[in-house]
Structure formats: structure tokens, C-alpha cells
Amino acid sequence: MTYRRSALMEERLANNRDRILLATRKLVSEGGFRDAQIAAVATTAGVSTGMIYRYFPSKAELFVEVLSAAVEQEIEILTEIANRPSPAPTRLGAAVVSFVRRALAGPNLAYAFIAEPVDPEVDTARIRYRKKFGDVFKAILVDGMEKGEIPQQDADASAACLVGAFTEALVGPMDPRRTTRATKEQLTESIRTFCLRAVCGIWKSDDA
Amino acid sequence: MTYRRSALMEERLANNRDRILLATRKLVSEGGFRDAQIAAVATTAGVSTGMIYRYFPSKAELFVEVLSAAVEQEIEILTEIANRPSPAPTRLGAAVVSFVRRALAGPNLAYAFIAEPVDPEVDTARIRYRKKFGDVFKAILVDGMEKGEIPQQDADASAACLVGAFTEALVGPMDPRRTTRATKEQLTESIRTFCLRAVCGIWKSDDA
Amino acid sequence: MTYRRSALMEERLANNRDRILLATRKLVSEGGFRDAQIAAVATTAGVSTGMIYRYFPSKAELFVEVLSAAVEQEIEILTEIANRPSPAPTRLGAAVVSFVRRALAGPNLAYAFIAEPVDPEVDTARIRYRKKFGDVFKAILVDGMEKGEIPQQDADASAACLVGAFTEALVGPMDPRRTTRATKEQLTESIRTFCLRAVCGIWKSDDA
Amino acid sequence: MTYRRSALMEERLANNRDRILLATRKLVSEGGFRDAQIAAVATTAGVSTGMIYRYFPSKAELFVEVLSAAVEQEIEILTEIANRPSPAPTRLGAAVVSFVRRALAGPNLAYAFIAEPVDPEVDTARIRYRKKFGDVFKAILVDGMEKGEIPQQDADASAACLVGAFTEALVGPMDPRRTTRATKEQLTESIRTFCLRAVCGIWKSDDA
DNA sequence: CATGAATGAGAATTCATTCAT
DNA sequence: TATGAATGAATTCTCATTCAT
Numbered sequence: 001m002t003y004r005r006s007a008l009m010e011e012r013l014a015n016n017r018d019r020i021l022l023a024t025r026k027l028v029s030e031g032g033f034r035d036a037q038i039a040a041v042a043t044t045a046g047v048s049t050g051m052i053y054r055y056f057p058s059k060a061e062l063f064v065e066v067l068s069a070a071v072e073q074e075i076e077i078l079t080e081i082a083n084r085p086s087p088a089p090t091r092l093g094a095a096v097v098s099f100v101r102r103a104l105a106g107p108n109l110a111y112a113f114i115a116e117p118v119d120p121e122v123d124t125a126r127i128r129y130r131k132k133f134g135d136v137f138k139a140i141l142v143d144g145m146e147k148g149e150i151p152q153q154d155a156d157a158s159a160a161c162l163v164g165a166f167t168e169a170l171v172g173p174m175d176p177r178r179t180t181r182a183t184k185e186q187l188t189e190s191i192r193t194f195c196l197r198a199v200c201g202i203w204k205s206d207d208a
Numbered sequence: 209m210t211y212r213r214s215a216l217m218e219e220r221l222a223n224n225r226d227r228i229l230l231a232t233r234k235l236v237s238e239g240g241f242r243d244a245q246i247a248a249v250a251t252t253a254g255v256s257t258g259m260i261y262r263y264f265p266s267k268a269e270l271f272v273e274v275l276s277a278a279v280e281q282e283i284e285i286l287t288e289i290a291n292r293p294s295p296a297p298t299r300l301g302a303a304v305v306s307f308v309r310r311a312l313a314g315p316n317l318a319y320a321f322i323a324e325p326v327d328p329e330v331d332t333a334r335i336r337y338r339k340k341f342g343d344v345f346k347a348i349l350v351d352g353m354e355k356g357e358i359p360q361q362d363a364d365a366s367a368a369c370l371v372g373a374f375t376e377a378l379v380g381p382m383d384p385r386r387t388t389r390a391t392k393e394q395l396t397e398s399i400r401t402f403c404l405r406a407v408c409g410i411w412k413s414d415d416a
Numbered sequence: 417m418t419y420r421r422s423a424l425m426e427e428r429l430a431n432n433r434d435r436i437l438l439a440t441r442k443l444v445s446e447g448g449f450r451d452a453q454i455a456a457v458a459t460t461a462g463v464s465t466g467m468i469y470r471y472f473p474s475k476a477e478l479f480v481e482v483l484s485a486a487v488e489q490e491i492e493i494l495t496e497i498a499n500r501p502s503p504a505p506t507r508l509g510a511a512v513v514s515f516v517r518r519a520l521a522g523p524n525l526a527y528a529f530i531a532e533p534v535d536p537e538v539d540t541a542r543i544r545y546r547k548k549f550g551d552v553f554k555a556i557l558v559d560g561m562e563k564g565e566i567p568q569q570d571a572d573a574s575a576a577c578l579v580g581a582f583t584e585a586l587v588g589p590m591d592p593r594r595t596t597r598a599t600k601e602q603l604t605e606s607i608r609t610f611c612l613r614a615v616c617g618i619w620k621s622d623d624a
Numbered sequence: 625m626t627y628r629r630s631a632l633m634e635e636r637l638a639n640n641r642d643r644i645l646l647a648t649r650k651l652v653s654e655g656g657f658r659d660a661q662i663a664a665v666a667t668t669a670g671v672s673t674g675m676i677y678r679y680f681p682s683k684a685e686l687f688v689e690v691l692s693a694a695v696e697q698e699i700e701i702l703t704e705i706a707n708r709p710s711p712a713p714t715r716l717g718a719a720v721v722s723f724v725r726r727a728l729a730g731p732n733l734a735y736a737f738i739a740e741p742v743d744p745e746v747d748t749a750r751i752r753y754r755k756k757f758g759d760v761f762k763a764i765l766v767d768g769m770e771k772g773e774i775p776q777q778d779a780d781a782s783a784a785c786l787v788g789a790f791t792e793a794l795v796g797p798m799d800p801r802r803t804t805r806a807t808k809e810q811l812t813e814s815i816r817t818f819c820l821r822a823v824c825g826i827w828k829s830d831d832a
Numbered sequence: 833c834a835t836g837a838a839t840g841a842g843a844a845t846t847c848a849t850t851c852a853t
Numbered sequence: 854t855a856t857g858a859a860t861g862a863a864t865t866c867t868c869a870t871t872c873a874t
Binding site: 123157161163186 | 240403
Binding site: 037038039049050052053058059 | 867868
């Protein structure tokens with residue numbers, strides 16, 4: 001208490017918490033929730049098991065926060081794209097590409113979306129966040145329909161289909177560790193084309 | 209009572225086996241793999257736990273067979289649709305509708321696709337079967353592209369997107385127990401429209 | 417299911433359950449609740465840890481049942497004594513002696529009364545059962561006061577004091593393993609004298 | 625700042641030590657040993673956990689000292705009463721009342737007698753101190769018997785019964801937080817009557 | 833010296849699998 | 854043969870104690 005510690009200690013605290021979150025995210029993205037046991041998380045994060053409970057009241061809450069953090073971050077980025085002045089199809093394509101590129105670059109958020117956790121409490125949170133995530137796409141669809149840029153359709157269903165489409169393409173039959181940059185770009189382009197055509201009918205190439 | 213039992217016992221064996229598979233499928237479709245513990249499966253099937261091990265060497269193998277059976281059955285039905293003489297888009301729409309209707313009617317296969325099993329061995333099988341399942345749609349796409357009925361595209365990616373789209377729409381944010389027939393039909397139609405437009409550009413309504 | 421098992425299996429079931437209860441009671445009486453860990457109970461009872469959970473949903477419930485069983489049994493015996501036609505002081509002395517003799521003969525119930533368990537849930541039950549136990553003595557006191565056999569006094573306080581007096585004398589400073597029969601009888605007599613005089617003033621020796 | 629600190633620091637040390645003991649006593653009296661975890665003691669005392677280990681080699685030793693301090697203090701007060709020139713029954717009643725009043729007024733020593741500590745080492749000490757505590761009453765009894773003021777009886781057993789009686793009445797079925805002063809006085813009087821009659825036969829009211 | 837973050841051994845609980853009957 | 858009681862390895866979570874800062 002008497003020592004100058006704010007910066008130093010705060011940083012360590014933040015580091016530990018972040019390291020635990022990062023380790024959990026890594027394990028979940030690689031092997032699903034099943035591989036993220038407390039002992040494994042502790043080892044991966046380089047801390048003791050007890051340390052995890054200093055920052056998270058339970059394994060379930062840790063998982064929920066991993067989901068929440070990942071989703072909030074994505075939603076923030078995608079919402080920015082959704083609010084751009086460009087036409088709805090353009091924004092939609094940009095949002096899909098943005099998400100897919102990040103997913104292909106790092107620990108795969110998509111997995112956290114589809115992997116069913118053992119803990120029902122976490123599962124509830126997962127479904128909730130999935131919904132919130134889908135709402136970003138729904139907003140673009142609704143906006144586009146109002147402006148006549150996107151044909152009339154069931155926005156809820158289409159949003160769910162969109163989310164399913166690109167998460168599945170990321171974690172599904174295709175090898176997630178496609179190394180070459182070119183292959184990744186091809187997949188990204190294929191997914192964008194699919195998604196745009198799915199909701200717009202004709203795919204127009206007027207975006208980044 | 210101990211003599212002449214081959215036919216009878218064989219049948220009972222078969223019955224037991226099927227009841228175990230059915231019970232497992234029911235539990236998985238309702239609560240994911242996590243709710244399909246051996247004891248629960250035994251109770252649901254009306255057999256003892258030991259009995260399960262007479263037919264399946266392990267819980268993992270039981271799960272794999274549940275997946276396999278569900279997928280084989282679906283593939284058989286969908287393959288028949290895929291081999292019809294109608295245009296590719298028509299067949300694609302029919303296949304999607306066929307799957308969605310069955311999923312909405314009974315124990316939800318889609319769930320088995322999404323739910324993450326605790327056992328990695330089962331997970332491997334799940335991914336393999338997902339791929340096989342997607343191949344049915346890929347075949348329609350490839351055929352349609354050859355015949356010029358479907359625009360050129362990455363058939364692997366599109367097939368994965370399709371599978372993701374309709375499974376997500378079935379288990380995702382939307383309540384899986386949408387009771388009314390009308391609502392179910394609306395959802396089915398929305399999903400078909402989405403899928404057809406996604407791969408064909410313009411959705412043409414010339415099918416069942 | 418098809419075998420004749422009722423008698424045999426039921427007995428084994430009962431045996432296991434009883435052995436677990438007995439083992440727990442033994443451990444609690446010897447070393448308090450703290451020494452009755454699940455692993456220790458299992459070892460003492462000659463079963464596996466998992467077996468304990470076949471009969472008791474949790475350690476706390478096991479402890480509660482140990483308390484409950486011990487108290488119910490005591491209460492039954494003491495209530496019979498309390499309902500005899502003899503004068504209240506006689507019944508009181510007989511009840512005290514009856515309890516003390518049993519406590520000195522076997523696993524010491526008194527300990528379960530005073531030892532505070534680590535689990536608050538068990539503690540609540542302990543206090544509840546203590547109260548029920550004290551009520552037997554309170555009933556004798558109230559009855560005796562009505563009949564003029566016992567001087568007027570605060571029955572609640574006196575009952576609590578009585579219970580405290582003889583449990584303390586049993587588990588307190590005196591060595592619980594006083595081996596000789598003579599010593600045990602002396603202690604029993606001393607406790608009876610104390611209790612009778614405490615509530616009756618003059619101790620009259622007209623009972624068994 | 626680093627020089628001339630002996631007096632100051634000693635005092636702070638003493639203060640810290642006392643605060644730790646007081647905090648522990650408070651927690652034990654309120655929730656038993658189970659609520660007096662090192663972290664809770666540190667928070668309550670306003671010191672760090674590490675600080676506790678500067679004054680006490682282990683949690684067990686801290687608990688032992690809390691017991692010891694509480695009992696020594698009581699013994700000192702009660703011994704003064706025991707050594708008064710008044711008749712033995714008078715002194716006994718005064719001692720009981722003195723103890724009961726303090727117990728009802730503040731953190732309840734009686735609880736520390738009854739609560740079973742997790743640590744066997746503490747339990748041993750608890751039993752030892754209980755015995756020492758009982759010896760004060762035994763001394764009055766022995767003295768009274770010699771002087772013919774108290775009838776002949778087993779002094780060890782009676783002393784144990786006395787201690788059990790009034791501690792039980794304090795922590796037992798009756799609500800420890802009886803708020804009104806009148807109720808407390810009634811209970812005190814009931815306990816004194818019980819104890820006096822228990823060892824003297826007839827209760828004589830010639831004392832404070 | 834004082835702090836409180838970090839450790840890790842220990843305890844409860846679950847459930848796939850086995851095997852005596 | 855069919856049963857389900859029994860096993861025990863595996864996993865989560867707690868908290869006394871230590872030690873770098």
C-alpha cells in the first residue's frame with residue numbers, strides 16, 4: 001500500500017486477467033470448450049489454478065466472459081461498418097469480409113459460436129451472444145430493405161442464415177489452418193459472394 | 209426357454225440396438241451430447257447400462273453411430289432428390305425444404321451437427337459427416353454449374369455455407385419449438401429463398 | 417430384473433447404506449465432522465467414494481441423516497421413558513441415565529451434538545435436532561410442574577441446561593474412553609444426581 | 625523516519641497483534657471457526673494477510689491464542705469471585721451470573737467452546753481450556769464441600785455439568801440475540817437457579 | 833517493514849465402464 | 854444372458870501460507 005505500485009501492479013493484474021482470457025480463448029478456439037479445463041487454462045496462461053479464481057468466480061463465468069469479450073469486440077467493429085453511408089449490400093459484404101479475415105488470422109471466434117459448451121449456463125450465454133451478433137446483420141438488412149437496396153425478405157431468418165453460412169464455412173469441412181494467403185483470400189471472396197447473392201439476388205462488385 | 213432362440217433373440221437384439229440408438233438420438237437432439245449420459249440413455253431406452261455395452265464398445269462409438277445413422281438417412285433422402293431430372297436450382301430448393309421440414313418435425317438432426325461432443329473421437333466423426341452431408345449439396349452445385357443452370361462459384365465453399373445457413377437458422381436464435389404449422393412453413397420458405405438466391409442469384413419459384 | 421433378487425439385493429442395499437451411515441457416525445463420534453471426509457467414510461465403510469453418492473446426494477445430506485438418525489432413535493427411547501406413569505423426577509433421572517449409558521457404551525452421540533460441522537447446512541440441522549432433543553426433557557419438566565412434582569421454573573432454560581450438562585460431562589474434560597464399568601457407573605450416577613437436584617432441588621433416590 | 629522507532633513501532637506491533645486477536649475473536653464468536661479464515665481476519669483487523677504471520681506462526685496458533693486469551697480473562701475474573709470470603713453457593717451463583725452476563729453482552733466466548741475447529745491442534749487446546757475453565761468451578765465446589773456449605777458430590781462431574789449447562793443455555797436452542805435487557809436478565813436468573821440447585825439442592829437467594 | 837498476489841495441495845463430486853450375480 | 858451396483862480417475866474449486874516487490 002505504501003509503495004508506488006499503481007502502474008506496475010495494475011499492469012500485472014491486467015496481464016494476468018488478460019493472459020487467462022487469452023489462454024482460454026486459445027484453447028477454446030483450438031479444441032472447443034472441452035479442452036479448456038481449469039488446469040489446462042492455468043498451464044497455458046502460466047499461472048496457478050487458484051489464480052484463475054482470483055479473477056473469475058467460476059469456470060462458467062470465465063467462459064461467458066471469453067464469449068462476451070469476443071462478441072463485443074466483433075460487434076463493435078461490425079457496427080461501425082454497418083453505420084457507414086455506403087449502400088447496404090456494400091456494407092454487408094464489407095462486414096462479412098471483415099469478420100472472415102479476422103477469423104482466418106487468429107484464434108477462431110467462429111468456433112466459440114458453434115462449439116457447445118458442457119455447461120448449460122455458458123450455453124445460454126452463447127445463444128444470447130449469437131443473437132446479438134446476428135442483430136448487426138439484421139440491422140443492415142432492414143435498413144437496406146427500407147431503402148430499396150435489398151429485396152424484401154425475412155430479416156431474422158436471413159440474418160441467422162448469414163451467420164450460419166460464414167461461421168460454418170470457417171470451421172466446417174474446410175481445414176481451418178489453410179496456410180497460404182492466396183487460399184484464404186479465395187475463401188473470403190467465395191463467402192462474400194455467397195452472402196451477397198443470398199440476400200441481394202445479384203452480386204454487385206462495387207466494394208472493397 | 210433357453211432353446212431355439214436365434215430368431216427371437218436376434219430380433220430382440222436388433223430391437224434393443226435400435227432402441228438404444230433412438231434413445232440416444234432423442235436425448236442428443238433435445239439437450240445436446242451433454243445430456244446423453246449412459247445412464248440416461250439406458251433409462252430412456254428401457255435397458256440396463258450393461259446392455260448398451262453389448263452393442264456398442266464405448267459411449268463414443270455409440271455417439272458416432274448415432275451421427276452416422278442420422279446422416280446416412282438424410283443423405284439417402286437428399287441424394288434421391290439430387291438425382292432427379294429437374295433443373296439444379298429446383299433440386300437444391302427441394303433438398304433444403306426436405307431437410308428443414310424433417311428437422312422441424314422431429315428430433316433435430318441439426319443439433320447433432322452443432323453440439324460439441326465431449327469426446328474428441330466423436331467430434332472428428334461429426335466433422336467428417338458434416339462434410340459428407342455437404343457433399344450432397346456440392347454435387348447439385350457442380351452439376352448445375354456444368355449445365356449452366358447455376359453460376360460459376362466455389363462449390364466447396366458454397367456447399368459449406370448452405371449447410372451452415374440452414375442448420376443455423378434451425379438451431380440458432382430462433383426458438384426451435386415454433387409450434388404453429390404456419391410459422392414453420394414461413395421459416396422453411398424463408399430459408400429456401402435465402403439458399404436459392406445465395407447460389408443462383410435470382411430465385412425462380414418453379415418447384416415444389 | 418429377471419432374477420430373484422429382492423431379498424438379497426435389498427439387503428445389500430440396506431447394508432451399504434447402513435454401513436455408510438455407521439462409518440460416518442463412527443468417524444464423527446471419534447474425531448468430529450472434520451474427520452468424516454468422503455474418502456475416509458468410504459474407506460471406513462469399505463466402499464468406493466462414488467458409492468456414497470448413490471445413497472446420499474451430498475456430504476451435507478449424509479451428515480444431516482447421521483444426526484437425524486441418532487436423534488430420532490434417542491428421542492424414541494426417551495419419549496417412551498417420558499410417558500411412563502412414574503413421577504416426573506423418576507422419569508427424568510431414568511431418561512438421563514438411559515442416554516448416558518448408551519453414550520458411554522458406543523459411538524458417542526453427544527459429540528455430534530456439540531461438534532460444530534464445517535458445513536452451515538449441517539449446522540442448521542444440528543441446532544434443530546438439538547432443540548427437538550431438548551423438548552423431550554422440557555415435556556417432563558412441564559408435566560412435573562403441573563403435577564407439583566417439580567418446582568416452578570423456566571422449562572426452556574432448564575431443558576437446555578440439562579442437555580448441556582450431560583452432553584458436556586460426556587465429551588468434556590473427562591476421558592471418553594473410561595474403560596472400567598465401575599467408573600462409567602460412577603459417572604452416570606454423578607450426572608443423574610446433578611440433573612435431578614438441578615431441577616428438583618432435593619434429590620430423591622426412588623428410581624431405577 | 626527509520627531511526628528511533630522502538631517505542632512507536634512496538635506500540636504499533638502490539639496494536640496490530642491485538643487487532644488481529646480481536647478480529648479473530650469477533651469472527652469466531654459470530655460464525656464459528658469456519659468463518660475466521662485468514663483473509664477474513666486480515667480484512668476485519670485492517671491488516672494484510674502477511675502481517676498475521678508476523679505475529680502468529682500459523683492459523684492454528686492464532687486460534688489457540690484466541691481461546692487462551694478468552695479463557696484466561698474469564699478465569700481471572702471468575703477466580704477473583706471464587707476467592708471471595710462469601711459462602712460457596714453465593715460465590716458459585718455470582719460466578720455463573722458474571723459469566724453469563726458477559727456472554728450475553730458481547731462476542732460470545734461460549735461459542736468458542738462449542739464450535740469445532742477444523743484444525744485438530746486447536747481442538748486439543750479447546751478441550752484443555754475447557755478443562756481449565758471448569759477447574760474454577762470445581763475449586764468452589766471442593767471448597768464448599770470442605771466447609772459443609774455444599775453437599776458431597778463428584779466435583780469433576782459436577783463442574784463439567786455446570787459448564788455444559790450454562791454454555792448450552794447460551795448457544796443452544798435459545799436465540800443468542802435476545803435483544804431485550806429484561807429477557808436477558810430472566811435467562812440469567814433461570815440459569816443461576818438451575819446451577820445453584822444442581823449442586824446445592826436448595827437454592828438460597830442471599831447473593832448479588 | 834508491509835503487502836497481497838501467487839501457489840498448490842486437498843476435498844467434493846461426477847460418470848463411463850466393469851463384473852458378480 | 855441381463856442387470857445395475859460398484860469402482861475410481863478426472864475435474865472443479867478453496868484457502869493457508871509464502872515471498873517478490
